[in-house]
Amino acid sequence: MSHHFSDYESDQSRLYNINHHEDINSNESKAKVxxxxxxxxxxxxxxIVEVAMGLFCHYNHVPKTIPNIAFIxxxxxxxxxxxxxxxxxxxxxxxxxxTVLVPLVLFVWFIIAFLxxxxxxxxxxxxFGIR
Amino acid sequence: MDTAVIxxxxxxxxxxxxxxxxxxxxxxxxxxxxDAFTFGAFLISYGATRFASSVWPDSxxxxxxxxxxxxxxxxxxxxxxxxxxxxxxxxxxMVLAVHAGHCRDKSSVIxxxxxxxxxxxxxxxxxxxxxxxxxxxxxxxxxxxxxxxxVIAHGQSLKDFFAHNIPADVATGIAGADAAHxxxxxxxxxxxxxxxxxxxxxxLLIIVLLNTINGTxxxxxxxxxxxxxxxxxxxxxxxxVFVFTCFYxx
Numbered sequence: 001m002s003h004h005f006s007d008y009e010s011d012q013s014r015l016y017n018i019n020h021h022e023d024i025n026s027n028e029s030k031a032k033v034x035x036x037x038x039x040x041x042x043x044x045x046x047x048i049v050e051v052a053m054g055l056f057c058h059y060n061h062v063p064k065t066i067p068n069i070a071f072i073x074x075x076x077x078x079x080x081x082x083x084x085x086x087x088x089x090x091x092x093x094x095x096x097x098x099t100v101l102v103p104l105v106l107f108v109w110f111i112i113a114f115l116x117x118x119x120x121x122x123x124x125x126x127x128f129g130i131r
Numbered sequence: 132m133d134t135a136v137i138x139x140x141x142x143x144x145x146x147x148x149x150x151x152x153x154x155x156x157x158x159x160x161x162x163x164x165x166d167a168f169t170f171g172a173f174l175i176s177y178g179a180t181r182f183a184s185s186v187w188p189d190s191x192x193x194x195x196x197x198x199x200x201x202x203x204x205x206x207x208x209x210x211x212x213x214x215x216x217x218x219x220x221x222x223x224x225m226v227l228a229v230h231a232g233h234c235r236d237k238s239s240v241i242x243x244x245x246x247x248x249x250x251x252x253x254x255x256x257x258x259x260x261x262x263x264x265x266x267x268x269x270x271x272x273x274x275x276x277x278x279x280x281x282v283i284a285h286g287q288s289l290k291d292f293f294a295h296n297i298p299a300d301v302a303t304g305i306a307g308a309d310a311a312h313x314x315x316x317x318x319x320x321x322x323x324x325x326x327x328x329x330x331x332x333x334x335l336l337i338i339v340l341l342n343t344i345n346g347t348x349x350x351x352x353x354x355x356x357x358x359x360x361x362x363x364x365x366x367x368x369x370x371x372v373f374v375f376t377c378f379y380x381x
Binding site for chain 2: 021022023024029032033036037040043044047048050051054055058061064068071072075078079082083085086087088092093095096099100103104106107110111114115117118119121122125126
């Protein structure tokens with residue numbers, strides 16, 4: 001090979017077969033593009049449903065308790081589609097996926113603790129008659 | 132059992148990537164993980180403040196303007212939906228650029244990178260319009276001042292930021308002013324931090340585009356740099372999904 005590879009690049013070349021790559025006009029490639037467009041459609045549809053629900057609640061003065069749960073579920077669904085398909089995390093090996101996902105479990109505690117704290121502040125302010 | 136041990140030794144024995152992933156991509160993932168906690172901290176502190184407030188501005192009242200069509204309100208959620216859609220589409224063109232890179236199709240990579248840059252720039256333009264609009268209404272970081280009637284700027288009353296069932300004296304009183312002040316501090320900080328990420332992304336995309344045009348990746352034999360900037364760009368889109376939910380929907 002005439003091109004000189006640095007150490008860094010040669011490490012990459014072991015992961016990428018330089019001589020063989022996908023053909024953009026192959027059926028496999030076309031199927032992948034089709035899948036990308038399908039996910040796009042889903043992301044758009046979920047967003048449209050979210051906005052429609054939000055506007056419906058706004059104009060009809062519907063309490064947002066139950067819609068909020070639906071919003072959170074739809075948000076997590078969109079996040080999953082983006083991470084698993086667009087970012088190709090679903091294609092990585094299991095150990096790699098776990099090193100990214102396991103630390104995110106901290107968010108469970110993080111959210112509960114801080115929202116709990118927020119509720120406490122308003123309670124203690126009301127208790128002592130501050131606002 | 133023995134073969135499993137040998138396999139494991141080989142896996143972590145050096146000379147290959149145990150995650151079957153290049154150093155650059157692994158590090159991009161861990162950078163994004165740390166960035167997720169930064170954005171998470173912002174959004175969770177927003178949530179805690181909201182939980183601690185007796186009243187809170189209504190996003191359908193605050194974000195109700197659309198350039199040219201409804202500059203003075205009356206179109207709740209419309210403009211932000213457009214912004215969200217632009218960012219989703221730029222994410223799609225990005226994933227198509229990554230796919231073209233896998234196929235070593237230089238002209239397709241250039242085409243899709245260009246579309247992604249256009250999408251990112253369009254999003255930033257929308258963001259700039261929204262910020263300018265809110266600033267005209269008297270909203271800004273830490274400088275939220277009202278007169279005795281709760282009027283802040285250009286005849287805009289604090290009451291306009293709250294749902295109609297909130298009594299005027301509450302909306303224009305201490306509780307309303309305090310809540311609106313906090314709301315906009317969080318809004319400008321979080322969307323500003325996100326916009327900074329988008330700006331950085333556009334700059335990186337332009338650099339990668341120039342390298343692609345120059346044939347740098349063709350010579351290198353792979354378009355991994357497009358994949359790495361792609362990861363970053365999708366993350367920016369992902370963050371917007373959560374910002375959208377927290378500020379505009381909940």
